[in-house]
Structures are given as structure tokens and as C-alpha cells.
Amino acid sequence: MKNYLAFLLLFLCVLAARAVAQELSSSGLSGSGLPPIFDNSYDAQRDSRVRQYLSPKRIVWMSDRSGASVVDASNLLRKGTGQADLVHRNFAKLISKDGETPGILFDFGKEIQGGIQIVTDQPANQKPIRIRIRLGESVSEAMSDIDTIQGATNDHAMRDFTIQVPWLGVMQVGNSGFRFARIDLVDADRELQLKEVRAIFEYRDIPYLGSFNSSDERLNTIWNTGAYTVHLNMQEYLWDGIKRDRLVWVGDMHPEVMTINTVFGKNEVVAKSLDQARDITPLPGWMNGISAYSMWWVLIHRDLYKNQGDLQYLRKQQKYLVALLDQLMEKTKDNKENLDGTRFLDWPSSENPKGIHAGLHAMMIMTLEAGAELCQILDEPAQATRCKTMATQMKMYVPDANGSKQAAALMALAGLMPAEKANTDVIAVGDCERFSTFYGYYMLQAKAKAKDYTGALNCIRSYWGGMLDMGATTFWEDFDLAWTKNAAPIDELVPDGKDDIHGDFGAYCYKKLRHSLCHGWASGPTSWLSEHVLGMSIVEAGCKTIRIEPNLGDLQWVEGTYPTPMGVVKIRHEKQADGTVKSKIDAPKGVKVLR
Structure with missing residues (x-):
């Protein structure tokens, strides 16, 4: 009898709740959709911010x-x-x-x-x-x-x-x-x-799931500044800059997406922006008119799949991806890249055609290898084999980087030259001279491949930290340490006799005050520090298997978190008196940790 009465009471409560919900809905007070005065002819879109x-x-x-x-x-x-x-x-x-x-x-x-x-x-x-x-x-x-x-x-x-x-x-x-x-x-x-x-x-009101904290407060600030820079650019689409250009530039997106994976995990703005670039660029067009940017689209999808393991989303790219890879393979001559469209790596390297050729050749190899990985996952074995074969053939030709740090970094990452040689002969020359805020990320990646973690950390402190010293709260479209020698910071009126670091410098499309001081492509240290210092790398797609290999350099300790589809991984490393590192790792269920 008691059970029957309890069931009857629950049933009456459900009926009452439904009646209230229907009343709220009919009165326009339900909190969802447009008020009832609007009819179905209105194409209303919710703002996700x-x-x-x-x-x-x-x-x-x-x-x-x-x-x-x-x-x-x-x-x-x-x-x-x-x-x-x-x-x-x-x-x-x-x-x-x-x-x-x-x-x-x-x-x-x-x-x-x-x-x-x-x-x-x-x-x-x-x-x-x-x-x-x-x-x-x-x-x-x-x-x-x-x-x-x-x-x-x-x-x-x-x-x-x-x-x-x-x-x-x-x-x-x-x-x-x-x-x-x-x-x-x-x-x-x-x-x-x-x-x-x-x-x-x-x-976007989203939690910072990833984190980085260490014995060096300057590095901590740099990590957070990179994260915040990208967060600001996560508007309705993923922009390059919030003042200028406020556009979906696919090359800019690669370091931004790496930061989003590191800090926020999966977010709708990434797929929305990648799909927009695809949908407005029917082949044989190049995304943003730049051949390298269509290659970045492939590389982003490879890295996004590694982090998220979203096969359903990847399959939506299959038709376009396979056709794009065909188009890329057609743009070779004698196993050398022969790309048309705008030939571009980044602005500081844009007046070095030999360096651009070397960088594009390396990017082509990286893209075809990434394409082969994706085609294997997408049950396209014939295309995967074609991509692997072409990449192998292209590695037989090693172009001259012509002193370009951008090209040398890509060549090291593509396996065209030993990372140690690329770093010693080109990237490390002059320390952080001729770095760029965009390709600085790939220079850091090449340094990590060469095991030059001390050099990489010093460049992060000096180059990205140099913007902080000038009053930055976000990272810039471009930056040169030479600008700081006689410059006033951005948060002061410029005194007589001092340079205006915003108004007196810059080049190409970012001359003087047109220069963007919040550009997502400059966020590279955020994902780099989590990957190489905290030591978090992905072995199996969707973070099902990860590897933790810290490189503390001169740090005494480091701790942080990394978002995965199964939850947040918590990591802490402490350097012991004998130089060894003691680690504590707390991974969610479903994540296998290799060390």
C-alpha cells in the first residue's frame, strides 16, 4: 500500500510538472527559443558568447x-x-x-x-x-x-x-x-x-581545463597569456586577431587549435571554422588563396583527431580531404614541390623565395604523411599508400633553407635534415633573432626535437617575455626584440626621445598602429610548454594512451593539467637533489599512461 501511494504521488507530481512546463511554454516564459510573438519565418541564431x-x-x-x-x-x-x-x-x-x-x-x-x-x-x-x-x-x-x-x-x-x-x-x-x-x-x-x-x-564562458604552473613565474605568465590570447579570438568563429583581421585564416589556426586542445579541450569553434574554410573553398582553390593554408587544414585535422578521436567528424572531411591530397600530389615536379597560388610561410620570411620553397617542400612532406595517417583511419588504403610513396620520394630532394629559421624548422620536423643541424646551423644562430610569433612555435618544436630544451626555454622567456615587458596582456602579430631597445611600453604615453613600440614599427600588412596586438598564432609557448616541459604527448587517438616525459631544464618543479575526452590528466614533477625527477600522475579512467 505504501509503495502504491508513493508511486501515485510521483505520478501526480510528473503530471503537475508537465502542466507547468506547457503553461510556461505557451506564455513564452520557458527560457528557450524566441518569444511566441515571433513566428517560424524568423531565422534566429543564439550567440554562444x-x-x-x-x-x-x-x-x-x-x-x-x-x-x-x-x-x-x-x-x-x-x-x-x-x-x-x-x-x-x-x-x-x-x-x-x-x-x-x-x-x-x-x-x-x-x-x-x-x-x-x-x-x-x-x-x-x-x-x-x-x-x-x-x-x-x-x-x-x-x-x-x-x-x-x-x-x-x-x-x-x-x-x-x-x-x-x-x-x-x-x-x-x-x-x-x-x-x-x-x-x-x-x-x-x-x-x-x-x-x-x-x-x-x-x-566564450568556458573553463580553463588545462593549466601550467612551475618554479618560474615568467613562464607561468607566458603560458596563461597565450591561452588568453586564443580565448579572445574564439568568437563566433576562430579569428586570427580581435582588432584585425577578425577572419578565419587557416594557417593561423594551427597553433591556435593546439592551444585550444591544451587549454580548453574540444570546442565547437574549431570544427565550425574548419568547415567554413572548406565550404567556401571548392577545389581546386586554395584556402585563403594560399597553398600552405590548405596544407595546414590537413595538419590541423590530423592533430585534432589525435586529441579528440572524433571519427564521426573526421568522416565528414573524407571526400574533400582525399581530393585535396590528389591536388597536392599533382603540384609536384621531379619530386619537388611546385605549388601555385600565393607562396607563403609567414610575413618575416616572405622576401626569401629560396627559404619559402624549402619550407613548402617540407610542409608538403608533412602534409602527405599526415594525409596518409588520416586515409588509413578513413579506410582509404590506396590513397594512404600514394601519399606515403610520394612523401618518401620527395625526401630524396633536400632544398637549401637559405638561412630561413622558418624553413629550417619545417625541414627538421619533416625529417629532411637532422634537427640538431637545423638548430645549430640556423635556428639557434643569434638566439631569438629573426624569430616570428607565428613560426616561433615550429622553431620551438624543432629545438625540442634537437633536445635543446634550455635554448627553447630561454627563447620563450626572452622573446615572448619581451612582449610582457612592453606591457602586453596578449601576444602580438609580430615582434622583434630590437624594437624594445629605446621603446616605451604600450600602457604609457610615449615620452619625448622614446620609440613608440606600436606606432613606429611593423611591416607588410601590419605597419605601425595597424599592427594587431592580440593574434592567436602567437600562442605557441602554451601548447609547447605543456607538451615538452610538463611532458604530455598523445600516443593513441582520443588520448586513450598518452606518454609523460618531462623536460624540466632549469626548473625545480612543474605541475599542470591537460584535458582529454575522458577527463583531465593531473601531472606534477619535482627535481630531486640528485637531479632525477619524481613524478605524480593522476589520469582519468580510460587513459593509459606510458612513461
Whole structure:
């Protein structure tokens, strides 16, 4: 009897819950889909990002510090609510008179992707008022005008614009990558009462499953900065940069995807971006017009499958992959790469045609070997054999790297030359000179293959750490340590006699202030440190079998985590007095650990 009554009570509760759910759904309060006033003709898409509002960390500059035209600016450093009110206190004033146009420059502490929220108060004149907003990845960019001298632009994202703001209201505007924002009152003889100025931070709210912590805080910061750089670029698609270009560049994606695998694990933005590149590039086209970028697409899929083991997704690439491999094999002559389209490795190597040829030849071998692996998995044995045979034949020709660190790194990774020779003769020459933020990752990989872990760690500290020394909170599109010799950091007004590290340098498509200071291809140290120092490598697809082989170099200890489809692997290594390393590894069920 008791069981019957309990069952009856449970049944009645289920019926009641269903009735409530149906009532909520019919009233448009269920929390899913569009409100019922919209019909099925609306093509609505959910945005997978969230937004947070950030108050400024500090005021870098004001046009007037006497209190005449900029009044109570410190009130804008208070934590905001985003709501106008009738209290009429704790606000700042910008007053334009006698031809003055007052302004304030804000620092939000870290680079973000998003816009600006302006909350106004209630001056006597109730008409809308014009203000100018300038967003910048550096102080100098936020203080600049769009011109042909310093290279400031509105390319790809508006970062310099004039808008109207309401009386006693809220205005939200902007969509760019920035850390600094300057606001100027444009209208003459007006008073702007600002209750709040907040940054609108748009990002994917995803956990950092991977981690890296060691006895060297500089390396820890570099690992985290690389992770954050890619996180910012994980918008609706996986971008190269959040200010410029905000596009899916497939070559840029390879180091980004390696970082995503290391930090976040599986994420929809990767497949979405890879598929977009495939779908808008029917063969015989090259992705982004660059033959190497179609090869990177193959290499990304190989590395993605190794990490995730998602055969169902890989099969969706089968038809395109097999045809692309055919096309690549047709672009050879006498067992040498003979690729058309734009011939490109990265920008710093772009004026070295012999180096580009050597790098593309090595990339072709790497791609065909990766293609053979994938075709074997996809039950395409004939194509796998063709790829292996072609790669073997191409290895009979060894081109000259012509002093290119980019080409030497790829040749070492492709097995075209001993890694030790590539490192000693080319990559290690001048230490971190002629590194690049993109191909620096492959230079580090070649150094690891040559067992030069000390040299690699020193370059990470010096080269990527050099950006941190210049005030960076994200890693840049390009960087040269020589730029830092007489330069002011990006978070200061540039004093007389000092170089503007953002406005005075750069080349090719990133001249001066057009230079992106948040570029995902620069995140290489993040995955490299987890792979080679923490020692995490994948033996069997989907992380079913992993190998842990740490290389601590001069570190006393290192610990961290790595996400797998079965859960997070936890690792800690400690160097003992006799130089040996004691390790503790905690792997989830389903993950076999080799040491």
C-alpha cells in the first residue's frame, strides 16, 4: 500500500510538472527559443558568447587636470551598474567652452574583445550630445587619429567614431579589440555628464581545463597569456586577431587549435571554422588563396583527431580531404614541390623565395604523411599508400633553407635534415633573432626535437617575455626584440626621445598602429610548454594512451593539467637533489599512461 501511494504521488507530481512546463511554454516564459510573438519565418541564431561589463582600472590621461573642463573624473573608476538614475551624484563632467574639446583616456587593465557602454546623467540641456570614441590596443593607438602617418585605421572593426549619446540614458556601441578607450566631447558649449563608462567584454564562458604552473613565474605568465590570447579570438568563429583581421585564416589556426586542445579541450569553434574554410573553398582553390593554408587544414585535422578521436567528424572531411591530397600530389615536379597560388610561410620570411620553397617542400612532406595517417583511419588504403610513396620520394630532394629559421624548422620536423643541424646551423644562430610569433612555435618544436630544451626555454622567456615587458596582456602579430631597445611600453604615453613600440614599427600588412596586438598564432609557448616541459604527448587517438616525459631544464618543479575526452590528466614533477625527477600522475579512467 505504501509503495502504491508513493508511486501515485510521483505520478501526480510528473503530471503537475508537465502542466507547468506547457503553461510556461505557451506564455513564452520557458527560457528557450524566441518569444511566441515571433513566428517560424524568423531565422534566429543564439550567440554562444556571454558579456561582462568592466569598469576602468585607471585614468591614463585627461585633457585638463585643473578641474575646469574635466570635473570629478575619478567617479568613473567606481564600480558601475549600467543603470541611469535620478540621484544626480557621483558623476563626472566634460565641459566644452572657448573652443576646447575635453577628453579622458581610460585603461581597462587587459585587452578585451567588445565595445563600450556609456551611462549619462541629467544636465540642463536635454538634447543628445556628440562624443568621439577611440579604442586602442595601446595608449598611442587610442590617442591617435586615422591617418597615413601612424597607420591607425578602421579596417575590419570601427575603433574611431563619433556617436550621439542621450540625456539620462544608456548607449552601447563598438565591436573591436582594445584595452584603452578615449572619450572626447565633440559638441561646442555643452556639458556631458557621465555616470559610467564601462567596457563590454564579449567572450566564450568556458573553463580553463588545462593549466601550467612551475618554479618560474615568467613562464607561468607566458603560458596563461597565450591561452588568453586564443580565448579572445574564439568568437563566433576562430579569428586570427580581435582588432584585425577578425577572419578565419587557416594557417593561423594551427597553433591556435593546439592551444585550444591544451587549454580548453574540444570546442565547437574549431570544427565550425574548419568547415567554413572548406565550404567556401571548392577545389581546386586554395584556402585563403594560399597553398600552405590548405596544407595546414590537413595538419590541423590530423592533430585534432589525435586529441579528440572524433571519427564521426573526421568522416565528414573524407571526400574533400582525399581530393585535396590528389591536388597536392599533382603540384609536384621531379619530386619537388611546385605549388601555385600565393607562396607563403609567414610575413618575416616572405622576401626569401629560396627559404619559402624549402619550407613548402617540407610542409608538403608533412602534409602527405599526415594525409596518409588520416586515409588509413578513413579506410582509404590506396590513397594512404600514394601519399606515403610520394612523401618518401620527395625526401630524396633536400632544398637549401637559405638561412630561413622558418624553413629550417619545417625541414627538421619533416625529417629532411637532422634537427640538431637545423638548430645549430640556423635556428639557434643569434638566439631569438629573426624569430616570428607565428613560426616561433615550429622553431620551438624543432629545438625540442634537437633536445635543446634550455635554448627553447630561454627563447620563450626572452622573446615572448619581451612582449610582457612592453606591457602586453596578449601576444602580438609580430615582434622583434630590437624594437624594445629605446621603446616605451604600450600602457604609457610615449615620452619625448622614446620609440613608440606600436606606432613606429611593423611591416607588410601590419605597419605601425595597424599592427594587431592580440593574434592567436602567437600562442605557441602554451601548447609547447605543456607538451615538452610538463611532458604530455598523445600516443593513441582520443588520448586513450598518452606518454609523460618531462623536460624540466632549469626548473625545480612543474605541475599542470591537460584535458582529454575522458577527463583531465593531473601531472606534477619535482627535481630531486640528485637531479632525477619524481613524478605524480593522476589520469582519468580510460587513459593509459606510458612513461
